[in-house]
Amino acid sequence: MKKDEFLQTMIDAIEIEEEINENTELENLEEWGSLAAVTTLALFNKFLGLKIPASEIKKAKTIGDILQLGGEKYD
Amino acid sequence: MLQLKVNNVSIRGISTVIPPKELCLLDDKTLYNGDEKQLKKVMKSSGFNKRRVVDENTTAADLCQRAAEILFEEMNISPDTIDGIIFVTQTPDYYIPATACILQNKLKLRNSIFAFDVNQGCAGYAYGLYIASGLINTGLKRILLLVGDTSSKYTDMFRENHSAPIFGDAGSATLLEYNSDNEPIYFDIGTDGSNYDVIMAQNGGFRHPVKSDDFYTDGTYKYNAQMDGMRVMEFTLDKVPDSINDVLNFSGIEKNDIDYFILHQANKFILKNIAFNCDIPLEKLPFETLSKYGNQSCTSIPCAISDMIKDDIMNKKLKLLLSGFGIGLSWISCILETNKIYCSGIREY
Numbered sequence: 001m002k003k004d005e006f007l008q009t010m011i012d013a014i015e016i017e018e019e020i021n022e023n024t025e026l027e028n029l030e031e032w033g034s035l036a037a038v039t040t041l042a043l044f045n046k047f048l049g050l051k052i053p054a055s056e057i058k059k060a061k062t063i064g065d066i067l068q069l070g071g072e073k074y075d
Numbered sequence: 076m077l078q079l080k081v082n083n084v085s086i087r088g089i090s091t092v093i094p095p096k097e098l099c100l101l102d103d104k105t106l107y108n109g110d111e112k113q114l115k116k117v118m119k120s121s122g123f124n125k126r127r128v129v130d131e132n133t134t135a136a137d138l139c140q141r142a143a144e145i146l147f148e149e150m151n152i153s154p155d156t157i158d159g160i161i162f163v164t165q166t167p168d169y170y171i172p173a174t175a176c177i178l179q180n181k182l183k184l185r186n187s188i189f190a191f192d193v194n195q196g197c198a199g200y201a202y203g204l205y206i207a208s209g210l211i212n213t214g215l216k217r218i219l220l221l222v223g224d225t226s227s228k229y230t231d232m233f234r235e236n237h238s239a240p241i242f243g244d245a246g247s248a249t250l251l252e253y254n255s256d257n258e259p260i261y262f263d264i265g266t267d268g269s270n271y272d273v274i275m276a277q278n279g280g281f282r283h284p285v286k287s288d289d290f291y292t293d294g295t296y297k298y299n300a301q302m303d304g305m306r307v308m309e310f311t312l313d314k315v316p317d318s319i320n321d322v323l324n325f326s327g328i329e330k331n332d333i334d335y336f337i338l339h340q341a342n343k344f345i346l347k348n349i350a351f352n353c354d355i356p357l358e359k360l361p362f363e364t365l366s367k368y369g370n371q372s373c374t375s376i377p378c379a380i381s382d383m384i385k386d387d388i389m390n391k392k393l394k395l396l397l398s399g400f401g402i403g404l405s406w407i408s409c410i411l412e413t414n415k416i417y418c419s420g421i422r423e424y
Contacts, residue, residue: 034304034305034308035120035344037305038305038308038309038312038344038348039348041309041312042312042348042351042352045312045316045352046351046352051313053309054305054306054308054309
C-alpha cells in the first residue's frame with residue numbers, strides 16, 4: 001500500500017470531513033482522539049502488518065508524524 | 076500460544092438470567108458532568124445504552140442458581156446426575172468458602188461431586204468450557220458450568236471521573252456432557268500478567284486489605300477499581316485477532332465455515348475493529364447484546380448466544396468460534412460444534 005493510499009484509508013476509517021495533509025496538527029483535528037488513534041493502530045496492523053504501540057501514536061503531533069510510523073512498509 | 080484439542084465433550088444446554096432492573100445511560104444527568112453531547116458521542120462509538128443491575132441483596136450466585144434451575148426444569152435433567160460444578164465469577168458470595176460449594180447445596184446436587192470457583196473475568200466463559208471439557212475426560216458424565224458476575228457493584232470505576240458505567244449483571248448455566256461422537260473443541264489460550272493493572276480492583280484483597288479510610292461518605296466501599304481504556308483496546312487489537320486466526324489454523328477449519336463468531340461483548344468499537352482485522356463479516360459477529368444489557372463480563376458470551384442466536388442454536392447444527400478476552404490479561408478462543416441444543420433465551424430473575 002502506498003503512503004497516500006494509507007492516508008485515504010485513515011480518512012475514511014476515522015471519517016475525517018475536512019481537507020488534511022501531512023502538516024495538519026492533530027490537536028486541531030476534531031475527529032482525532034483515542035478512538036481515532038486506536039483505529040489507526042488497527043489500520044497499520046491490517047494493511048502494513050505493523051504492530052505499533054499506543055505510546056508511539058500518542059507522541060504524534062501531526063498527520064505526517066503518524067504516517068512516518070509506517071516507515072519502509074509502504075510500497 | 077497454548078493450543079489444545081479436547082474430544083468427547085458436547086454442550087447440551089445453555090440458560091441465562093438477568094436482573095429485572097434496567098438503567099439507561101441517557102437517564103443519568105451526572106455523566107460527563109452533564110455534557111449530554113459527549114455522552115451521546117461515547118454511546119455511539121461504544122454501543123452502550125442500557126444495562127441490567129441487581130439489587131443489593133442479589134448476587135451472581137443467585138442469578139446462576141436460577142439459570143441452573145431453569146435448565147434442570149426445561150431439559151428435564153435430575154440434579155442427581157451432575158458430577159461436578161464449576162462457578163466462574165469475580166463477584167463471589169464470600170472470599171471463603173468457594174461459592175460453588177454453597178451452590179452444590181442450594182441446587183440439591185449429590186455430595187459425591189467436585190465443586191470449585193474460578194476467578195476469571197471476560198475470558199471466563201471460554202475458560203470454564205476449557206476446564207469443564209478437560210475434567211469430563213477424567214471419567215465424568217455431566218458437569219454444570221455456572222458463569223456469572225455482578226460487576227455493576229464496582230461503581231467506583233466510573234464515579235470518580237463521571238464516565239459512563241458500562242457493566243451489566245447476569246448469570247448463566249451450561250450443561251456439558253461426555254459424548255464420544257462429538258467434534259473436538261479447539262482452544263487457543265494466552266496470559267499476560269505483566270499488564271495485570273490494565274483492569275483491576277486494587278483494594279480489599281490481601282495485598283491492600285480493607286481499611287477504614289477506604290469508604291465513600293455514603294458508606295460504599297472503595298475497591299479502587301480501574302480500567303485503562305487505551306491499553307485495553309491496544310491489548311485486544313494486539314492479541315485477539317491473532318488468537319482467532321491461530322485457533323482456526325490449529326483446527327484446520329476454514330473461517331467461512333464458522334457460522335457465528337461470538338465474542339465477549341466488550342464494546343462495539345472493539346468488536347468492529349476485530350471483525351475488520353480478521354475479515355469477518357459483521358452479520359457473523361453480532362454485538363447487539365452489549366447495547367441492551369451492558370458489558371456482562373464472563374457472562375457476555377452465553378448471554379450473546381441466548382440473545383442473538385437462540386433460534387439457530389436450538390434448530391440447527393452450528394460451528395461457533397467463541398473468544399473471551401480481558402482482565403488478567405487473559406485471552407482464550409475456542410471452536411466448537413453444537414447440535415440443536417437447548418437454549419433458554421434471556422430470562423429475568
